[in-house]
Amino acid sequence: MNPTPATASTKDSDEARKTLPAVDLRSDTVTRPTPEMRRAMAEAEVGDDVYADDPTVNRLQARAAEIFGREAAIYVPSGSMGNLVAMLCHTRPGNEVIFEERGHSCLFEMASVSAIAGCMPRTKFVDDGILTWDVIEPLLRVKTVYYRAQTALIVLENTHNMAGGTVYPQHVSDDICDHAHDVGVPVHLDGARIFNASVALGRPVEQLTRKFDSVMFCLSKGLGAPIGSMLVGSREFIDAARIKRKLLGGGMRQAGVLAAAGLIALEKSPARLHIDHENARFLAERLNELPGVSVDLKKVQTNIVFFDVAGTGRNAVEIAAELGKRNVLCGATGPTAIRMLTHCDVDRAGIERALSVLRSILSAA
Numbered sequence: 001m002n003p004t005p006a007t008a009s010t011k012d013s014d015e016a017r018k019t020l021p022a023v024d025l026r027s028d029t030v031t032r033p034t035p036e037m038r039r040a041m042a043e044a045e046v047g048d049d050v051y052a053d054d055p056t057v058n059r060l061q062a063r064a065a066e067i068f069g070r071e072a073a074i075y076v077p078s079g080s081m082g083n084l085v086a087m088l089c090h091t092r093p094g095n096e097v098i099f100e101e102r103g104h105s106c107l108f109e110m111a112s113v114s115a116i117a118g119c120m121p122r123t124k125f126v127d128d129g130i131l132t133w134d135v136i137e138p139l140l141r142v143k144t145v146y147y148r149a150q151t152a153l154i155v156l157e158n159t160h161n162m163a164g165g166t167v168y169p170q171h172v173s174d175d176i177c178d179h180a181h182d183v184g185v186p187v188h189l190d191g192a193r194i195f196n197a198s199v200a201l202g203r204p205v206e207q208l209t210r211k212f213d214s215v216m217f218c219l220s221k222g223l224g225a226p227i228g229s230m231l232v233g234s235r236e237f238i239d240a241a242r243i244k245r246k247l248l249g250g251g252m253r254q255a256g257v258l259a260a261a262g263l264i265a266l267e268k269s270p271a272r273l274h275i276d277h278e279n280a281r282f283l284a285e286r287l288n289e290l291p292g293v294s295v296d297l298k299k300v301q302t303n304i305v306f307f308d309v310a311g312t313g314r315n316a317v318e319i320a321a322e323l324g325k326r327n328v329l330c331g332a333t334g335p336t337a338i339r340m341l342t343h344c345d346v347d348r349a350g351i352e353r354a355l356s357v358l359r360s361i362l363s364a365a
């Protein structure tokens with residue numbers, strides 16, 4: 001850490017800030033549809049997607065399958081449903097599913113892996129969130145012993161949200177898939193932010209995901225669509241996924257009004273994600289210079305920044321609340337940890353405003 005003196009800001013400038021729109025760094029899900037998306041939504045050609053008759057949904061699904069080099073794709077209302085549909089397809093009740101301990105589909109999806117898929121999570125904590133075959137292998141239960149639940153699935157998360165948006169090196173995820181397939185266990189990718197990983201590594205998503213049995217990615221995160229995620233895989237897998245989606249109540253009708261925005265997100269947004277990564281880096285480096293604040297810079301690889309406020313002697317919840325009062329929104333993720341995400345609705349000026357508000361809060365302590 002490299003402490004620099006904080007600049008005090010006046011009450012007047014804090015007042016002025018209140019009239020500005022919020023700098024919303026809580027998540028990259030908070031983005032609003034662009035005017036182009038809203039026009040496309042208004043004009044979308046639609047049909048009944050439960051009959052597979054919606055031309056716009058069909059175009060979105062075909063395009064997603066093409067971009068990922070797969071046979072088929074299916075549009076789902078949320079990333080959580082996409083992950084659950086995949087888990088239902090790959091497992092049976094009484095199986096085990098392996099996750100990194102802070103995996104989204106294990107921790108933040110209402111325990112649907114257990115509550116709905118009837119499986120038991122088996123987890124291991126890895127500091128940077130990146131599992132390796134060495135970590136997974138001891139967790140596996142693949143031999144049929146009648147009193148032991150069998151491993152039916154491994155779930156990887158790229159980028160890893162709660163580890164700070166960290167990215168799987170391709171050889172690591174490839175190696176896990178190869179070994180898992182050798183012992184007959186499929187691997188699902190929670191790729192909510194796989195396009196962020198693609199930009200960080202400079203490799204197409206098709207290449208990063210080719211060895212996975214199924215891939216979920218979100219249109220509604222950094223890609224900026226208002227709603228929706230995709231599940232991609234083989235024709236057989238997607239046919240099965242269609243049935244599970246319906247089982248969960250996720251069969252939508254004239255969903256083309258939503259898919260129209262999703263298509264624009266899919267075609268146009270990946271090309272601008274590097275800006276979010278540059279803003280996250282800028283934010284992380286400046287945060288790390290504030291007295292009492294520290295950032296693990298090597299984990300800031302994409303659009304997520306975690307910072308620790310232990311050195312300020314203040315509580316993260318209290319700091320986040322004070323930021324909120326001054327129109328800078330973020331979330332405390334622990335007693336001294338705060339998370340901020342960059343996205344298309346926050347520009348560099350917004351990041352600078354967030355920094356200056358935080359500086360003034362910390363110097364007023």
Ligand SMILES: *Cc1c(COP(=O)(O)O)cnc(C)c1O
Pocket residue numbers: 077078079080081083104105157159160161190192193218220229
């Ligand atoms: C957001 C997120 C999801 C789920 O997406 P929802 O659309 O909010 O249900 C899944 N995995 C990861 C890693 C996420 O960040």
